[in-house]
Structure formats: structure tokens, C-alpha cells
Amino acid sequence: MRADNQPAAAPAGGWALPESAYAHRNSMITKAEVRALAVARLRPRLGRLIWDVGAGSGSVGIECALLGAAVVAVERGPAAVAQIRANADRHTVDVRVVTGAAPAALHGLPDPDAVFVGGGGLDVLTAVAARRPERVVVALAALDRVAPAVHLLRDAGYAVEGSQLAAARLADLPGGSIRLAATNPVVVVTGERR
Template sequence: MAPVTPVAPVTSVTPVTVVGLDAAGAPPHPALAPALAAAGLVVGAARHLAAVPVPPGATTVALGPLAPAVHRLAAAVADGVPAVVLASGDPGLFGILRRLRAAGLPLRVVPAVSSVAAAFARAGLPWDGAAVVTAHGRDPRPALNACRALPLVAVLTAPGAGAGELGAGLAGWSRRLVVAEHLGTDAERVREVTPEQAAAGTWSDPHVLLSIATADTADTADTADAGPDAARAAGRMRSDNQPAAAPVGGWALPESRYAHRASMITKSEVRALVIARLRPRLGRLVWDIGAGSGSVGIECALLGAAVIAVEQEPGAGETIRANAAAHAVDVRLVVGRAPAALAGLPEPDAVFVGGGGADVLAAVTARRPDRVVLTLAALDRVAPAVGLLRAAGYTVEGSQLSAARLADLPGGSIRLAATNPVVVLTGERP
């Protein structure tokens, strides 16, 4: 006899009904009217409470700090009083649902169209594969770095972390921004702007920002809706619909996967350790200094990080662009000699120093990234580099890597062909 799958026990506890109000302006879900009619407690933002027919006998709680509202809801559940929570769009998308579940409340959820879905719809863009992040109530830098790294990102904004601030942070990246204000209301406005225009503009809250990669960096006037640049950028998205997942093709790729000049490329065995030490991921910004072929920065971008590659040779810069395009990642290229070329760049979370002397390393540590990784072939440079990192307050560890690769011999034999030994140093800020 087949085993019986256990099911959750039936409970008589009345769940809190969480109803999303459509961000696109559509009428409320039919389930809202009977839920409100039976409700003894209705919780929501002031604008939501004003938008629905709250029954005269129901107690209302306008959301400000969330803890008092959660306490009132828990008391209502304990007393068997039906309660309704009004939310924006889909309550499960960076919404109130997470906090209510964390409080252990029994819930019935009726979602509506989210503000993110409404913004993409207003812009006429597909959004499968887009990253959705929030800058609301938290450090906005991870959201900004997601916009720097990925081709299509929706950001739920907040006062002080909106289109103006994100636009200023995207200066130097090839992006178009769609700003959708007051969705679903008479004051709705959707405009496509450049990062510079966003930084200089004044925006109403609440609004949603869409960040869209584009090769066109020319300024355009504000328009009533998203233009053809946005549509073309959306069509160039990665097809695996996993913008921040580990790359399908892996990392620490063979040198043959990159164009490079005279074997001037970080070997795959070394690159594997370097990438592990840099810890690239969505929300982090990595500098690749002395980028050469760009292989280290490109693989950090494949793992979701925003990347700036600094290279003094214009010819190598063209190689980096070609390699980044071949791997379908966005790497910002700065052509110039470090350390001067580092001035004005946004603050990194991790830095790989693949070229340059002590002056470059000193300039990097002065910016105080969390991690600094460098590779050295000359042993006489190891001790000074360790000393410089320690003097800057970093703890240092290092390894010497010496790989030997299989190589065929005539007659079917196999030998080991040694690659040049390299010292990998990692400085970590406590």
C-alpha cells in the first residue's frame, strides 16, 4: 500500500486576509468586498484606507511603524476578529507579507498586479529574466550595483534612494532609465531619461525605476513612454532568465575562451583562486586594474558583480570590449594609467590588481575596499606588497601557485608542461 502523504491539520483560526490593490489602477479583486464587510480590523497605508469602503464598525490602523500594527493583528487573530490588511500590488514582492509571516500570523493572500509589473507594462517591455531589487529601508548600494551589472533591473525606490540618487550613481554606465510615478492614479507619469537627466530631475514618491542597458549614450528629451532603446536592450538579455545565477558555462574558463595578446592573460588555475578571493556576487562592485584581456573582470560579471576594468593600453581596451561582448556581460572600461585613472571612480567592494606597482596598490588601499587581491610573478615584490597591505590595516594571506598541465608526446605518451609560478596575495579588511 502506498504511503499516505500527511496534510496540514484543519484549524478554526481565522486568517488575516491580505489584499493587494492593483498598482495599474484596475478595480479591486472581488474577494475584497466580502472580506471588508466582515472585517473588525482593517490595516493599511492612509492612501489605501481612503481608497476602499471600510465598514463603519471596523477599527482602522494606518501604517507607520509596522510593529504596532502587527501587534494589533495578532490580538485580532487571538480574539477571533476578522482582519484585513491592504497592500500595494503583490504583497509577496518586497511587501508586507514577509513581516506578517515572520510574526507567525495565519494569512490568506489575494495579490494584485505589482508596481513592477505595471511599470514594465506601461513601458511596453517584457520582464522575464529581469532582476527586481529594492532600495526601500536599506542601503541603496546593492540596488545601484545591480543596475550597474545587469541589463534589466527594476528598483523599488524610497525617498533619498530614488531616481535622482540612482541616476547619479549610474553616470558612466550606458543605461536608459524608465521612471514610473504614481502608477494607477490620475497623477501617473512614465518617462524615459538618461542617468544624468534622472539625477537632475525632481521625482514624486512613490515611483518605480527600470534600468535598461543600451549602447546609445546620447542624451534624449523626456518622452511619454519608453523608447526603442529600451526594447532593443530587453531583447539582448541573457536567455537563461537567471541574471544573477552562476553562469551556465562555468568560470575559470580556458584561456582559449578569450582573445589575448602574447599570452598576457591570467591563467585559468590562478583565475579560479583569484575569483574565489574576490567573492563577486550581485550587489558588489569589483575593480579589475591592469585588466589585460579582461578575463578576471568578465568572470566576476558572469557571477553577478558590477565591474570596472582599468587598462592603460587602448588596444587592450578593445580586446576587453570584444571579450565582454563575447561573454554577454557588461564591463565598464576605463582607459588610463593607474593610479591616476582611479580618481573619481565609484567605491569598490573588492579590487584585483593584475598590473602596476606599489603606487597603484597604495592608491587602492586608500579607498578601503573590503578585499584586495593581487598576483605577482617577481618574488622581490611580495614582501613590499605584504607590508603595504598590513600597514593599511589589512590581514594578508598568500599562496604560490605552480600548475603543470597535461601535454601530449609523440607515440601517445603524456608529459607535464609547467606554467609560470605566481604568488596570489589577498588582503582583507577586518
């Protein structure tokens, strides 16, 4: 509920927007299907601070901002930082962008309520867990990173669950037929502080 006791409205354009709603580099963007689950797990709303670490295009953080959360996006590449700012402006949301490599770039930031880790290794996840956010959501494309991430979060006192997402989108074929075009599978790991 908002301060005026009215329910918070969903963003006019919705969420889990198509990749075309964002400028991104070589399809390096959290796909809409994965973003839908990640944003749901982050539980953004007014009064919550969300970090988007390894933000890339900023799509996860921007969608959290569309739902009323305050957002800090952390990204090391200057071109990606400019892209995040342009995407935030395009969607008319305020996203604070921190330029630098995590985990060092996380020092001095206000404590988050929830964190999305879209890039970085175990050292980044360790630094995030040390800040004790209520929820941590990690998107992993490499299977060999799943078990270490799960164990790290459990050892840090989080209840952990995960899902592997593999979407197949409709694609046209010659002659009017339609096929399914697979996207790369991604494992979404969620840690909730006990």
C-alpha cells in the first residue's frame, strides 16, 4: 500500500519487458523469462533498496525501480554504465549507477534489502552475503557455479532454493510454419535470510 492507503500500481508498460526495450551489448541481457522470476524473488516495492550487481544493461534494476524500489546498479565497464543510464532514462526511473568492479565497488553503499547478482564470482557473492540482505538472487549460466553458490549462501545463513529456466520462444519459419527457438538455460538461485 502507498502512503495514501491506495494499492501500488504496476508499471504502465508492465514488467519482464522484451529485450528490445533495452539497449544491450550482443544479447548480453537477462532474458525476460529469467528477469520475471528474478524480479519476483527480489520483491521490489516502495521503501526497499535493491542492488543490481554486475548490472549489464540494467534491466533487472530498472524493472525493480519501475515497481517503486530504490536501486543501485553496480557495473565496471564504462560503456555498460552509459547504457544503464540511457536505459533508466528511457524508462523514466531513477537508478543510481556505481562504476567499479565488485566486490570493491560495494564498499560504502547503503545496506540493501535485496540483491541481484548477475555477474561476478564467488568473491562478489561472499561480499553480498556479508551485508546480510533479506534476499539474494543469483542468475547462473554455468552449471559448475551452482553448487558453490548454493553452499556459500547456506553457510551464510540463507535458506536456498533454485530453478533452472529454459524458455523456447515462437519463431517464424518459411511458408507460415512456426517453430520453437530455445534460449540458453539459466539457473536462478534465491537465498532468503533465516
